Amino acid sequence: MNAYLTVDAGLAARGVRLAVGVGQGERVAVMGPNGAGKSTLFGLCAGLLRPDEGRVALGGQVLADASGAWIPPHRRGIALLAQEPLLFPHLSVLENVAFAPRAAGAQRGAARAAAGRWLEEVGASALADRRPAELSGGQAQRVAIARALAAEPRVLLLDEPFAALDVDAAPALRRLLRRVLAGRTALVITHEPLDAHLLADRVLVLEGGRAAEDGSTAEVLERPRSRFAAGLAGLNLLQGIGPAAAAGAGTSRSSSAAASSGTAAGARISIEGLGEVSGTVPEGADQPAGGEAAVAVFRPADVSVFAPHDAPHGSPRNVWPATVLELEPRGAHVRVHCAPGTEASRPGVAGPSAGEASAGAGAAAPGILADLTPAAAAELDLVPGAGVVLVVKATAVSVYAVG
Numbered sequence: 228m229n230a231y232l233t234v235d236a237g238l239a240a241r242g243v244r245l246a247v248g249v250g251q252g253e254r255v256a257v258m259g260p261n262g263a264g265k266s267t268l269f270g271l272c273a274g275l276l277r278p279d280e281g282r283v284a285l286g287g288q289v290l291a292d293a294s295g296a297w298i299p300p301h302r303r304g305i306a307l308l309a310q311e312p313l314l315f316p317h318l319s320v321l322e323n324v325a326f327a328p329r330a331a332g333a334q335r336g337a338a339r340a341a342a343g344r345w346l347e348e349v350g351a352s353a354l355a356d357r358r359p360a361e362l363s364g365g366q367a368q369r370v371a372i373a374r375a376l377a378a379e380p381r382v383l384l385l386d387e388p389f390a391a392l393d394v395d396a397a398p399a400l401r402r403l404l405r406r407v408l409a410g411r412t413a414l415v416i417t418h419e420p421l422d423a424h425l426l427a428d429r430v431l432v433l434e435g436g437r438a439a440e441d442g443s444t445a446e447v448l449e450r451p452r453s454r455f456a457a458g459l460a461g462l463n464l465l466q467g468i469g470p471a472a473a474a475g476a477g478t479s480r481s482s483s484a485a486a487s488s489g490t491a492a493g494a495r496i497s498i499e500g501l502g503e504v505s506g507t508v509p510e511g512a513d514q515p516a517g518g519e520a521a522v523a524v525f526r527p528a529d530v531s532v533f534a535p536h537d538a539p540h541g542s543p544r545n546v547w548p549a550t551v552l553e554l555e556p557r558g559a560h561v562r563v564h565c566a567p568g569t570e571a572s573r574p575g576v577a578g579p580s581a582g583e584a585s586a587g588a589g590a591a592a593p594g595i596l597a598d599l600t601p602a603a604a605a606e607l608d609l610v611p612g613a614g615v616v617l618v619v620k621a622t623a624v625s626v627y628a629v630g
């Protein structure tokens with residue numbers, strides 16, 4: 228791996244084993260559910276944790292390895308910006324920022340001059356003489372950013388930089404970070420897809436202590452491979468497998484099947500509890516192969532909901548009986564959470580048993596979200612437990628291999 232920062236390391240006690248490379252000047256959004264290993268990744272980089280497997284290296288220098296090599300945190304050239312600003316309460320804002328160049332050996336005057344420049348950079352010059360207790364959350368975070376940058380770090384680690392801020396303070400800080408992170412090597416833990424788009428070139432999704440997805444921000448959020456990333460992007464994602472070789476289609480299924488039809492590459496995948504799902508293979512994605520892992524991805528807004536007796540028939544549509552689990556008002560629309568399957572499953576659509584359906588999302592049959600107008604939801608008289616039929620056109624479903 229030709230990377231500037233390399234974390235090919237693990238901590239067995241935490242069930243974390245990561246192999247991640249970050250290029251110089253690359254900005255990576257680190258995302259994942261609670262306990263996925265995001266903080267552990269930061270701890271390994273910053274020198275707060277020692278790996279018991281593998282190594283962490285920066286610019287060709289080993290920072291830590293399982294055999295005991297160890298560069299202490301303050302000599303790594305890695306700055307960690309925590310959720311809380313963590314300023315020294317007894318120092319002025321200027322002195323807080325000057326602390327980093329001072330610690331690196333700069334003379335007092337030079338350190339204060341550098342601090343002044345960084346405060347200007349983050350738009351906080353007017354705060355120079357205040358104490359941290361006299362700052363708002365947003366102001367304190369600006370000062371913390373100036374202090375992190377004043378250390379001239381080789382790598383900047385930001386742990387949910389807006390988490391502790393008022394919603395009002397976040398947009399300005401987001402703009403500031405977008406500007407100051409340009410061209411820097413940075414990792415940002417965030418739960419916000421917006422931040423992944425604005426602050427990062429790449430998204431790394433961790434799940435269960437492993438990297439589950441790693442790709443350009445657009446790729447991961449527009450063509451997710453995991454349910455977690457699909458959820459971030461506000462998309463439905465059903466996991467399945469490519470079809471067994473279709474009758475008469477030979478054994479090798481490739482994009483030639485679609486190419487020969489002269490239309491967008493169409494494909495079907497099999498989903499446990501739902502049966503076959505039809506969709507199209509997006510440009511650049513891989514055609515699902517027989518028996519290999521594949522996903523079907525579609526927007527909640529593309530899911531139509533019908534009363535059971537009103538459902539339209541015929542291809543090229545996906546038609547799934549389902550049970551309403553929950554209605555979630557979301558301003559201009561209502562998000563309907565559904566579990567596919569009812570006792571009265573339609574012929575040709577293999578629904579899960581009622582028991583599976585009531586287990587809801589996360590069970591064998593995954594949950595499906597549909598966005599309706601409030602008027603449509605009212606007209607259908609939707610309530611939790613109601614039986615419905617979900618219909619999604621094949622053209623609205625992306626299917627692709629994720630193996």
Ligand SMILES: Nc1ncnc2c1ncn2[C@@H]1O[C@H](COP(=O)(O)OP(=O)(O)OP(=O)(O)O)[C@@H](O)[C@H]1O
Pocket residue numbers: 240241242243259260261262263264265266267268
């Ligand atoms: N101090 C600790 N001691 C032992 N195990 C820990 C400790 N902190 C975290 N873990 C475990 O290590 C694993 C990774 O946790 P980590 O804190 O890195 O996840 P995270 O993605 O940062 O989660 P969150 O979003 O909740 O902060 C989890 O299984 C967690 O339970």
